[in-house]
Amino acid sequence: MLTEFNISCAVVHSGLDPVARTMAVQKFKARRVRCLLVTDVAARGIDIPFLDNVINFHFPGQPKLFIHRVGRVARAGRAGMAISFVDSDELPYLVDLSVFLGRRVQTHLPAVEEQQQQPEGPATWANELLGTFPRDALRICQESIAKRINDNATLVG
Structure with a gap:
């Protein structure tokens, strides 16, 4: 695809x-x-030393596996981005990771005042946000994806 x-x-x-x-x-x-x-x-x-992004299509079942995967983007003080898609049956793995790391998972961005009261500052909130993918964003691409699947026999399951 x-x-x-x-x-x-x-x-x-x-x-x-x-x-x-x-x-x-x-x-x-x-x-x-x-x-x-x-x-x-x-x-x-x-081993890929300078990796900018990791996307977990399936959330890892063990906290150490998650750290192993996403740690590839944060080597030697470099910043990177890890995006994880979490299905409802994978939520317990996310809770395990939260407990393992000793950090809460945010389901929304707190008010600016609350963000500024945190010792690590407001920038870290965006790094720990759990939310849903907007369905409208999917609808925009849905027609194009469906056409490409229909036009390409190797994509039909």
């Missing part, structure tokens, strides 16, 4: 032999592709 929207990508999964996995990672490191899709099984041992 990503290539249908002109987003170059490579994939790494357990069905690939080690040479193919290495080639996919090297393409990404050399910036010949913009996106690297990796399954949990295949993620072990992949």
